[in-house]
Amino acid sequence: MSIFALDRVTAQFPEAVAERYVDRAGGAWAVIHADWLPKVAAFLKNDPELNFKLFGSADAVDRLHLAENDPRFEVVYFLYSLTRHEHVRLKVRVSESKAELPSLAPLYRGADWWERFVWDFYGIRFTGHPDLRRILLYEEFQGHPLRKDYALRDRQPLIPERPIKDIFRGPGTSGIA
Amino acid sequence: MADSDIAPILTTRHEEAMGFFQRMVSKGLGWARKYSLFTYPYATACCGMEYMSVAASRHDISRFGAEFPRFSPRQADLLMVVGTINLKQAPILKRVYEQMCEPKWVVAFGVCASSGGFYDNYAVLQGIDRIIPVDVYIPGCPPRPEQVLDGLMMLQEKIGSQVHRIADRGQPNATAAHHERMLSAGK
Numbered sequence: 001m002s003i004f005a006l007d008r009v010t011a012q013f014p015e016a017v018a019e020r021y022v023d024r025a026g027g028a029w030a031v032i033h034a035d036w037l038p039k040v041a042a043f044l045k046n047d048p049e050l051n052f053k054l055f056g057s058a059d060a061v062d063r064l065h066l067a068e069n070d071p072r073f074e075v076v077y078f079l080y081s082l083t084r085h086e087h088v089r090l091k092v093r094v095s096e097s098k099a100e101l102p103s104l105a106p107l108y109r110g111a112d113w114w115e116r117f118v119w120d121f122y123g124i125r126f127t128g129h130p131d132l133r134r135i136l137l138y139e140e141f142q143g144h145p146l147r148k149d150y151a152l153r154d155r156q157p158l159i160p161e162r163p164i165k166d167i168f169r170g171p172g173t174s175g176i177a
Numbered sequence: 178m179a180d181s182d183i184a185p186i187l188t189t190r191h192e193e194a195m196g197f198f199q200r201m202v203s204k205g206l207g208w209a210r211k212y213s214l215f216t217y218p219y220a221t222a223c224c225g226m227e228y229m230s231v232a233a234s235r236h237d238i239s240r241f242g243a244e245f246p247r248f249s250p251r252q253a254d255l256l257m258v259v260g261t262i263n264l265k266q267a268p269i270l271k272r273v274y275e276q277m278c279e280p281k282w283v284v285a286f287g288v289c290a291s292s293g294g295f296y297d298n299y300a301v302l303q304g305i306d307r308i309i310p311v312d313v314y315i316p317g318c319p320p321r322p323e324q325v326l327d328g329l330m331m332l333q334e335k336i337g338s339q340v341h342r343i344a345d346r347g348q349p350n351a352t353a354a355h356h357e358r359m360l361s362a363g364k
C-alpha cells in the first residue's frame with residue numbers, strides 16, 4: 001500500500017516517526033510526533049512523487065479504558081494521493097493535560113471541519129485553526145461527549161421539558177423518572 | 178316568590194340547551210375537521226422515507242382525508258413529527274408547534290419521535306412529548322405505512338369525538354379559568 005510513502009517520510013524526517021506498523025488489512029500506519037505533524041503533512045502533500053492532496057478525514061480515539069492509555073488521545077489522519085491512488089494513515093498521540101495539536105487547516109482546506117469535529121467531540125484544540133468552534137453540537141453544550149468519561153445519560157436540553165409523570169421511560173433530562 | 182327560587186331551574190335549562198347545542202356543533206365540526214387534515218411533515222430522519230411512501234400513490238394518505246402536505250406551519254393543523262428529534266432541534270420543533278393555529282394535533286411518527294428510540298444518548302430528546310403534547314403515537318422503526326394509516330384513523334376518531342367549547346357569555350373568563358385549572362392539575 002503506501003509503505004513507499006512512509007519510507008520516504010522516514011528517510012526525510014527520521015526523528016518524526018515514533019512507530020510504524022502494517023494493519024491486518026495491509027494498511028500502513030505511522031505514529032508521528034506532534035511537533036513534526038505540519039512538516040510531515042506538507043511533505044506528503046507537496047512532494048511531486050507522493051502528491052497526497054486529498055484530506056480524507058480526521059478523527060480521535062479516547063484510549064481511557066485501554067491497557068495502553070498514556071497519552072490518552074490518539075488523533076488519526078487519513079490522507080489520499082490522487083496520483084498514486086493510495087491512502088496514508090497518520091496517528092498523533094496527545095495527552096489529556098495538553099490536548100492541543102498544530103492545525104492542518106492552513107495546509108489542507110478539508111481539515112477545517114474535521115478539526116472542528118475533533119474539538120467538538122473530544123476537546124482537542126488545534127492551534128492555528130482559523131475558526132475553531134463546535135461543528136455539530138450547540139455552543140451551550142458543556143464538555144465533550146465522545147470522551148469516555150462523559151456521563152452516559154448526561155443530556156443538556158436547550159428548553160425546559162414538560163413534566164410527564166405517567167410514563168416510565170428511564171432517567172430523563174428533567175429529572176423525572 | 179323570590180328571584181333566587183327560580184334561578185337554579187333557569188340555569189339548568191340554559192345548560193341543557195347549551196349542552197344540546199354543543200353536542201350538535203361538536204359533531205358537525207368534528208366530522209368536518211377529521212377529513213380535512215393538512216399535514217406539516219416535520220421529517221428529520223429515516224422515517225421520512227416511510228412518510229414519503231405513505232404519502233405517495235401506493236398507500237396514498239389522501240384517501241383518508243389528510244390530503245396535502247403544507248410546508249408552512251400557519252397553514253397546517255396536523256404536525257407529523259417524523260424521525261429523530263435531537264436536543265438541538267427541540268427548540269425549533271417547539272417553535273413550529275407554537276406557530277400552528279388552533280385547532281392543532283400532533284402525531285409522533287416512529288419510535289424516535291415517540292420515545293427517543295434506541296438513541297438513549299447525550300444528543301437525542303427522549304420523546305417529543307417532553308416538549309409538546311402528542312395525540313397519537315405510531316410505533317415502529319420505521320412504522321409500516323399501514324400502521325401510519327391506522328394511526329391516522331385513530332386520530333380521526335379522536336378528532337370526531339372532541340367536544341367543541343362554546344363560549345358562554347355569562348363567564349367571560351371561562352377559558353382562562355379552564356387553562357388555570359389544567360395548569361395546576363398538570364403540576
Ligand code: SF4
Pocket residue numbers: 222223224225259260261286287288289290294317318319320
Ligand atoms: S424510528 Fe427508526 S426509522 Fe424512524 S427515525 Fe428513528 S431510527 Fe429512523
